[in-house]
Amino acid sequence: MIPINIEFFSEHDLYIAYMPFLKEGGLFIRTAKSFELGSEIELNVLLPDSLEPSLIKGEVCWLTPLGAQNGTPAGIGISFTDDPDKIRHQIETMLARQLNSSEPTLTM
Known part of the structure; x- marks a missing residue:
């Protein structure tokens, strides 16, 4: 399992990375590293205004390579598979007002 630490400094950063269209939810992580679809990931996520990070297990379900169209940053989408916290x-509570926004995100 590949460990990744990610910290979100603002609700806006979280909004553009969150993937609500996945069954169990997920996050887009900016990275230039290469990953394969289906790779198991252990996310250590610190949300805005949180004092301690949460551990989530997931798998790579989305790849955005370097040099993607429209200047989209390189990264991976992680689909949550085990979300004990x-x-x-x-x-979704934090982003409740923004989830139906038409503002573009890093995914869809």
């Missing part, structure tokens, strides 16, 4: 609920 219920971070998806915490994210």
